[in-house]
Amino acid sequence: xxxxxxxxxxxxxxxxxxxxxxxxxxxxxxxxxxxxxxxxxxxxxxxxxxxxxxxxxxxxxxxxxxxxxxxxxxxxxxxxxxxxxxxxxxxxxxxxxxxxxxxxxxxxxxxxxxxxxxxxxxxxxxxxxxxxxxxxxxxxxxxxxxxxxxxxxxxxxxxxxxxxxxxxxxxxxxxxxxxxxxxxxxxxxxxxxxxxxxxxxxxxxxxxxxxxxxxxxxxxxxxxxxxxxxxxxxxxxxxxxxxxxxxxxxxxxxxxxxxxxxxxxxxxx
Numbered sequence: 001x002x003x004x005x006x007x008x009x010x011x012x013x014x015x016x017x018x019x020x021x022x023x024x025x026x027x028x029x030x031x032x033x034x035x036x037x038x039x040x041x042x043x044x045x046x047x048x049x050x051x052x053x054x055x056x057x058x059x060x061x062x063x064x065x066x067x068x069x070x071x072x073x074x075x076x077x078x079x080x081x082x083x084x085x086x087x088x089x090x091x092x093x094x095x096x097x098x099x100x101x102x103x104x105x106x107x108x109x110x111x112x113x114x115x116x117x118x119x120x121x122x123x124x125x126x127x128x129x130x131x132x133x134x135x136x137x138x139x140x141x142x143x144x145x146x147x148x149x150x151x152x153x154x155x156x157x158x159x160x161x162x163x164x165x166x167x168x169x170x171x172x173x174x175x176x177x178x179x180x181x182x183x184x185x186x187x188x189x190x191x192x193x194x195x196x197x198x199x200x201x202x203x204x205x206x207x208x209x210x211x212x213x214x215x216x217x218x219x220x221x222x223x224x225x226x227x228x229x230x231x232x233x234x235x236x237x238x239x240x241x242x243x244x245x246x247x248x249x250x251x252x253x254x255x256x257x258x259x260x261x262x263x264x265x266x267x268x269x
Contacts, residue, residue: 017226018090022083025219029083031212032135033076035205040065042202043138050185050193051170057180079216082124086223089117093230114231121227125220132213139210141173142203149194152187166190 044058044065052058093114145168152166167186171178185193193199 015087015090015093015226017222018087021219021222021226022087024215024222025079025083028212028215028217028219029076029079032131032209032216033072033212035212036135036209037069037072039138039202039205039209040069042198042205045198046193046196046202047170047176049198050189051183052176052180054181058176061175086117086121086227089114090226090230093233114227118224118227118231121220121224125217125224128213128217128220132210132217135206135210135213138206139203142199142206144168145190145199146194146203149191152191 044062047058047061048055148166148168155166165186167184168190169184170176171180171183176183
């Protein structure tokens with residue numbers, strides 16, 4: 001076999017669908033974890049500086065955000081390993097299907113592992129749908145604040161309505177208690193908040209994190225389709241191997257019968 005034929009054979013065994021899904025999963029998880037971590041830090045800074053000046057009022061929120069940041073570390077580590085495992089499983093099933101007539105044999109353990117990955121990926125996909133919906137909540141909150149600032153800017157040109165009457169009360173979202181001081185921002189103060197780097201960066205980072213969660217959901221759905229297809233291929237491959245083993249055994253028995261018949265005929269003659 002030449003070098004070109006060897007390269008073609010190697011490229012034919014690459015699970016391109018699993019490779020694309022792995023890259024998409026890594027990209028989505030990296031965007032969600034990285035942007036989400038920085039955005040949460042910026043959110044705490046905005047609350048401490050403008051909406052809750054007393055540390056005891058947002059102490060619980062700070063602990064929850066810190067816990068979420070640790071969870072983000074765990075999610076990033078888990079999906080890095082899980083993506084590599086699924087990619088390796090894609091190579092395994094591709095080799096199993098490509099070499100049905102070779103020495104490689106699919107086993108019941110391999111089919112069981114493939115079925116387990118199908119179930120686990122389904123559970124993770126459902127969980128990431130919840131993560132995607134949860135990541136849209138801060139985007140909605142920051143969008144409301146940003147749109148209120150745009151309204152204040154438009155009212156500056158229309159002096160019939162004073163901008164000081166337009167406020168944003170963070171306490172209504174339930175992230176800080178109702179006795180938090182000041183709890184809300186109005187008019188030029190709110191506009192200044194929207195012009196800070198913390199608000200600008202946090203708002204856009206939350207959008208990117210939400211997009212990353214959506215990309216991860218798409219990647220897990222892609223993985224689920226791939227794993228289901230590979231499991232079906234392995235199941236058919238096991239049936240084909242069983243048929244070939246039975247056929248080979250019958251042919252061997254037939255040859256043995258013919259050889260014994262010839263020996264008995266020769267002994268009679």
